Amino acid sequence: MARTSLAESVFEEILDRIIRGTYPPGASLPSEAELAAESDVSRLTVREALKKLQAQNIVQVKRGLGTYVKPTAQWTDLQAIIRSASAATTSPDVSLRLLEIRRMVEIGAAELAALNATEDDLQFMESTNEALRRAHEAGDLDAVTTADLAFHEAVFRASANPFIPVILGPLEQLLYTMRRETSSFLEVQKHAMEHHALVLDAIRTRDPEVARKAMQAHINQTYDDYEHFIHQNDQHQEQT
Template sequence: MSLPDELAEQILGSIIDGTYPAGGALPSEPELAELFSLSRLTVREAVTTLRAQNVVRIERGRGTYVNPPAEWTSLHSMIRAATSPGADPEVADGAHVARRVLEGGIAELAALHRTDADLERLREHLRTMRETGGPEAHVAFHQAIVRATGNVFVPLLFEPFTQLLAELPAESDRDALSRHERLLAAIEARDPAAARRFMAAHLRSHDESARSA
């Protein structure tokens, strides 16, 4: 990651944590350069990156202002906002809804295009989930479903949501494992309707558990 990109990420973090709230102004370019001990050129490039994502806007003669998340055009930035401590409930809920829509279609495609190698990977991750209950196996199981679609664009679409998935509490109870087993069975049976249905039921239950945790 380049220095301007790293700085853009730092400024984005300060926007998300409320240091620079929506509607407010960022410090001036010289102030940011002094604050981060970087050149004004680096600051300018970082702000340009955030401007391209519509995280900030430049008002000529006034300064650089922070836009509300609803106007941002970067999925990466939105996922960061959704998974941050104290995230706006509307932003967080929107991310979970979007994930459910995306993963329902992913489950359908996986059921249609999965290979024997895909099934073996899914079974392996499910075994690990039974044995350890760790979050890594849960994330890996869902990523394996993504790969099982056989579509090179789908992993690119899903990648930003892996952060959201990693932030959710791990599931190790019997009901959670049963949901994964039913989902795997539908994919193995090449039943796209059942795969979508079981994925939707699993994600609803997981989200409800996360909210009540």
């Protein structure tokens, strides 16, 4: 039991170094002996930690050559991927990957919502849109972000598919961080209010194709808003 706990600790320590960039993708980890000395544990404990890293496809052991870090895109453990992404929330690549996930999931969720939404679901979507409007008028960025995401969560719930919220649930904090950054622009907030109203109207038609197109237009606008956000950030960095 004690060794298992030590192995977990060494695993966390090595993973943390990988995420921080001490051991970037393609880099070779120190030998088992060196890692054991650094952590003041046995080589057997280090070996157990490395086995877990290998099982999650975070590292690859090449016999006779060493242990190498694999690209994050090849990792298979969701929590490790989220930790890595959380450490790089300002990375354009992370934000674009999140937008890709949103496009795939949310357009389908809107189609299902058009078929399955109850009156309570529609009223809740309406209330989140009203909360977004009030937060926008009050200039409350945190409330804007919360209301924005609450609308999308309401669409998930209205889809009547319990697996949809599970897919994006673990990414909630990443999505919040990204959306808060882009929502710092008043124009982005206005776009969100306009598109949320259009998506809600589309879901009310009970036509999945109409709902799909409305949500697709919203996600496309989100892509445009993000590109604008990146451009503004680049300009700011050049000026400073």
